[in-house]
Amino acid sequence: ARSVLPRIPSGSMGPKPALAVGCSP
Structure with missing residues (x-):
């Protein structure tokens, strides 16, 4: 999650x- 794009808000x-966020919607 913080390996590719740690700047992703949601x-x-x-x-x-x-x-970036595989476990977030």
């Missing part, structure tokens, strides 16, 4: 929400 505001 997961829907990133280029790869599925890779």
Whole structure:
């Protein structure tokens, strides 16, 4: 979760929400 994009707030505001936050909606 903090390996690719540790700046992801929720997961829907990133280029790869599925890779950044796999356990978050």
